[in-house]
Amino acid sequence: MTVIKLCESGIPVDLFSLVPVKRSHSVCAQGGINASVNTKGEGDSPQVHLEETIYGGDFLANQPPVKGMCDAAPGIVSLLDRMGVPFNRTPEGLLDFRRFGGTLFHRTAFAGATTGQQLLYALDEQVRRYETVDVEDERGERVAGERMVRKFEFWDFVSLVLDDQGSCRGLVAQDLKTMAMRAFPSDAVCLATGGSSIIFGRSTNSVINTGTAASIAYQQGACYANGEFIQVHPTAIPGADKLRLISESVRGEGGRVWVPRDPSERRFGRDVPESARDYFLEEKYPGYGNLVPRDIASRELFKKCFHEKRGVFSAERGKNENEVYLDVTHLPREVLRKKLAGVLEIYEKFVGEDPYENPMRVFPAVHYSMGGVWVDFERSASGSLTEGSPRNQATTIPGLYACGEVDYQYHGANRLGANSLLSCLWGGIVTGPAMAAYRSNLARSAWDMPSSLFERAEQRQTREFEATLSLGGAENAYALHDELAQTMLVDCTIERHNDALDRTLAKIEEIAERSRRIGVTDTATGKMNQGAQYVRHLRNMVVLARVIALGARNRDESRGAHYKPAFEQRDDAAWLRSTLALHQPAVNGAPDAVRFVREIDTSSLGQNNQVTDKVDLTLVRPRARKYETAGAANKVTS
Amino acid sequence: MAEAGESRKVRLRIRRRDAAGEPAYWQSFAVPWQPRMNVISALMEIQRRPVTDTGEKVTPVVWECVCLEEVCGSCTMVINGRVRQSCSALIDRISPNAEVITLEPMTKFPVIRDLVVDRSRMFEDLKRVKAWIQIDGSHALGPGPRQAPESQETSYPLSRCMTCGCCLEACPQVNPSSDFVGPAAISQVRLFNLHPSGAMHADERLEAVMGAGGVEGCGKAQNCVEVCPKEIPLVDSLAAVGRDATKRMLLGWLLK
Numbered sequence: 001m002t003v004i005k006l007c008e009s010g011i012p013v014d015l016f017s018l019v020p021v022k023r024s025h026s027v028c029a030q031g032g033i034n035a036s037v038n039t040k041g042e043g044d045s046p047q048v049h050l051e052e053t054i055y056g057g058d059f060l061a062n063q064p065p066v067k068g069m070c071d072a073a074p075g076i077v078s079l080l081d082r083m084g085v086p087f088n089r090t091p092e093g094l095l096d097f098r099r100f101g102g103t104l105f106h107r108t109a110f111a112g113a114t115t116g117q118q119l120l121y122a123l124d125e126q127v128r129r130y131e132t133v134d135v136e137d138e139r140g141e142r143v144a145g146e147r148m149v150r151k152f153e154f155w156d157f158v159s160l161v162l163d164d165q166g167s168c169r170g171l172v173a174q175d176l177k178t179m180a181m182r183a184f185p186s187d188a189v190c191l192a193t194g195g196s197s198i199i200f201g202r203s204t205n206s207v208i209n210t211g212t213a214a215s216i217a218y219q220q221g222a223c224y225a226n227g228e229f230i231q232v233h234p235t236a237i238p239g240a241d242k243l244r245l246i247s248e249s250v251r252g253e254g255g256r257v258w259v260p261r262d263p264s265e266r267r268f269g270r271d272v273p274e275s276a277r278d279y280f281l282e283e284k285y286p287g288y289g290n291l292v293p294r295d296i297a298s299r300e301l302f303k304k305c306f307h308e309k310r311g312v313f314s315a316e317r318g319k320n321e322n323e324v325y326l327d328v329t330h331l332p333r334e335v336l337r338k339k340l341a342g343v344l345e346i347y348e349k350f351v352g353e354d355p356y357e358n359p360m361r362v363f364p365a366v367h368y369s370m371g372g373v374w375v376d377f378e379r380s381a382s383g384s385l386t387e388g389s390p391r392n393q394a395t396t397i398p399g400l401y402a403c404g405e406v407d408y409q410y411h412g413a414n415r416l417g418a419n420s421l422l423s424c425l426w427g428g429i430v431t432g433p434a435m436a437a438y439r440s441n442l443a444r445s446a447w448d449m450p451s452s453l454f455e456r457a458e459q460r461q462t463r464e465f466e467a468t469l470s471l472g473g474a475e476n477a478y479a480l481h482d483e484l485a486q487t488m489l490v491d492c493t494i495e496r497h498n499d500a501l502d503r504t505l506a507k508i509e510e511i512a513e514r515s516r517r518i519g520v521t522d523t524a525t526g527k528m529n530q531g532a533q534y535v536r537h538l539r540n541m542v543v544l545a546r547v548i549a550l551g552a553r554n555r556d557e558s559r560g561a562h563y564k565p566a567f568e569q570r571d572d573a574a575w576l577r578s579t580l581a582l583h584q585p586a587v588n589g590a591p592d593a594v595r596f597v598r599e600i601d602t603s604s605l606g607q608n609n610q611v612t613d614k615v616d617l618t619l620v621r622p623r624a625r626k627y628e629t630a631g632a633a634n635k636v637t638s
Numbered sequence: 639m640a641e642a643g644e645s646r647k648v649r650l651r652i653r654r655r656d657a658a659g660e661p662a663y664w665q666s667f668a669v670p671w672q673p674r675m676n677v678i679s680a681l682m683e684i685q686r687r688p689v690t691d692t693g694e695k696v697t698p699v700v701w702e703c704v705c706l707e708e709v710c711g712s713c714t715m716v717i718n719g720r721v722r723q724s725c726s727a728l729i730d731r732i733s734p735n736a737e738v739i740t741l742e743p744m745t746k747f748p749v750i751r752d753l754v755v756d757r758s759r760m761f762e763d764l765k766r767v768k769a770w771i772q773i774d775g776s777h778a779l780g781p782g783p784r785q786a787p788e789s790q791e792t793s794y795p796l797s798r799c800m801t802c803g804c805c806l807e808a809c810p811q812v813n814p815s816s817d818f819v820g821p822a823a824i825s826q827v828r829l830f831n832l833h834p835s836g837a838m839h840a841d842e843r844l845e846a847v848m849g850a851g852g853v854e855g856c857g858k859a860q861n862c863v864e865v866c867p868k869e870i871p872l873v874d875s876l877a878a879v880g881r882d883a884t885k886r887m888l889l890g891w892l893l894k
Contacts, residue, residue, distance in 0.1 A: 112794055114709060529700075
């Protein structure tokens with residue numbers, strides 16, 4: 001969306017992507033996109049959406065950007081509709097909406113169960129159109145052969161180009177087909193690089209989601225915020241290579257979570273009678289039932305399986321597995337086919353069982369990062385965002401912007417389902433104009449900078465890469481990643497204990513140290529070399545893992561996805577604040593470290609802004625977060 | 639996890655090539671079997687420990703993958719002679735009795751290295767057929783046109799095309815001596831021409847697939863629909879676009 005907005009303001013864009021854009025991780029978003037259009041006559045409104053998003057996020061999100069997003073949501077869905085997204089329809093030909101977690105309203109527009117894929121395709125198509133449009137010069141004349149969008153697919157971002165004042169003037173990227181480094185000047189750069197769940201190894205994420213770009217920006221000075229808030233999705237399919245997501249929309253359409261009442265139950269799921277089933281979410285949370293927010297559902301599933309050992313019994317292995325049933329067998333086949341086929345097909349293909357006939361077996365998996373690169377916003381008089389302000393979505397590095405999962409702005413301590421497609425679309429809508437405003441106020445363009453700035457940056461990265469190729473140590477990068485993932489997964493996800501986190505932090509330091517002694521498995525030069533590229537990603541993952549684990553270690557409270565049994569309560573007095581992390585580079589043999597601050601300086605375009613870690617709470621006042629009673633998330637009806 | 643199948647091995651025979659233009663060669667690998675394993679997890683094992691079944695240390699096999707759940711279209715390869723996504727190729731299904739599994743890159747695209755091929759022509763073809771809705775702009779212009787649920791049910795399956803390349807690989811008409819655009823792009827013409835706003839520019843898309851390399855190149859072998867991992871009704875699309883193109887060719891001059 002950022003690209004489309006920039007092109008509409010006449011600014012040409014170079015688009016870099018690790019994989020062809022059409023293959024990016026957004027294709028995995030299944031359930032839908034939220035917009036309070038109230039076409040079901042339930043009394044929904046953007047105000048209710050705002051309140052439920054803030055409440056669902058346990059009050060950690062700055063409220064003006066969230067208001068901007070919720071107010072814009074109906075218009076965003078209309079825009080996508082105009083772009084040709086094949087959203088499901090009502091008999092009257094309107095968009096259909098379904099239910100999702102953390103709300104009682106039908107607020108989620110959807111295209112089958114592959115909504116993310118369909119949204120990404122629609123945007124990719126619009127961008128492809130700009131690949132065929134010529135650039136116009138200042139006099140409005142076409143520059144033949146120069147297109148509005150130049151795509152660089154199979155390119156890996158390796159560094160920002162910063163000038164002496166620390167402003168971003170471009171980037172260095174690596175062509176993954178030839179491994180050549182190249183610097184590109186640019187007046188502003190936007191990271192729309194997604195999340196970092198691969199730090200946890202197997203997750204619901206695509207293999208490319210290592211967080212490498214966010215980590216690089218952080219290491220070059222960008223502030224990283226709320227890193228400890230990692231969403232674990234309650235329902236995924238256990239697997240050897242990936243934990244494939246089973247969308248929340250399955251529960252939105254009526255799917256029910258249960259375990260057998262008898263932990264030694266040996267019958268197949270479908271043969272267990274109603275009376276012998278424990279619908280534990282519905283029993284404990286009668287108000288929201290199976291649609292409690294993800295942090296709560298994941299904790300309950302974990303408790304059932306891990307602590308109470310009441311997961312589904314496996315005769316094959318003679319024990320209770322870490323699995324619960326997610327059941328849609330009671331729903332009409334036709335409804336399932338029209339609304340959920342895409343996700344049920346994944347279960348069928350990868351498990352080899354028919355989910356229309358047998359309850360699915362699922363378990364929680366790491367899914368999304370609420371935290372990310374810190375970005376600014378400018379509050380408007382109405383308490384929303386001032387659209388067009390160059391401060392919106394700006395990182396602490398002047399000229400560097402971030403939007404989508406890579407930023408930290410919209411979801412607080414826990415993201416509600418179907419808000420991520422919305423936040424990435426809205427982020428782009430805001431970022432494009434912000435970058436355009438920044439560019440028009442720049443005293444000096446990147447093309448007026450000495451070419452040596454770019455040559456030096458390119459040479460530095462070429463040398464770094466050559467050094468990686470000549471690594472001859474005994475450590476295996478893949479094995480190190482396994483060790484990192486294991487400790488992060490066990491000790492830094494659903495339940496966090498300080499002693500375990502201390503061990504995790506020690507392990508991270510050990511891995512950081514060992515990652516200097518890697519032996520690269522592929523020394524090929526001048527052609528695609530995935531092994532050497534992976535070493536860079538691994539090192540960047542280790543740096544972000546430290547931010548995540550330290551943030552978790554420090555925050556002695558429980559809020560949203562961050563849960564410490566030893567500190568069960570939310571502690572607003574001490575911790576209703578953003579975690580702000582800055583990178584402290586290695587000096588004189590001392591390894592690099594995280595510097596947590598309470599205040600950051602975001603001077604840009606000659607303006608000086610002091611920003612603190614205080615959360616902007618101007619719209620919805622914090623209160624206790626409970627989902628037992630219907631309507632609790634929505635102040636208007638409670 | 640000490641289990642009965644612990645010693646079971648997955649045997650792979652892989653057609654490799656160090657770079658474009660260099661000769662191809664075969665290498666065999668044996669990796670430990672795991673439950674619910676697919677071809678990708680076998681390749682990941684080789685990546686970790688690039689040693690052939692005769693103990694020779696080699697460079698790791700290079701391949702493409704992203705989502706691992708058959709929605710991104712990256713990991714297409716020829717497995718046991720048949721083109722498909724490698725993520726959904728479950729070992730227990732394709733090799734129930736530990737038969738050797740052969741992996742080859744697609745043949746209709748230039749090889750970059752090992753199992754990675756260059757499919758950029760498919761994205762260029764999407765430009766050629768103008769596979770997009772020509773919106774006036776991204777500013778607020780209200781909702782899109784109302785559409786019957788039935789029309790969504792026709793369009794949605796077409797819109798799930800991942801540009802994976804299976805249909806081009808399987809199509810006999812896509813070959814070095816033909817410039818046939820292939821089923822994927824033609825099906826996109828149908829998709830956008832079905833949309834109420836897209837239909838306003840239907841002729842531009844039809845013209846892009848009339849003449850050389852266009853829809854007439856289809857030899858009706860129907861292999862495309864057989865191999866499409868998303869079960870897109872490609873043959874219907876080819877027929878529908880073929881019909882519209884013929885109509886336009888016969889009557890088009892009257893409209894000019």
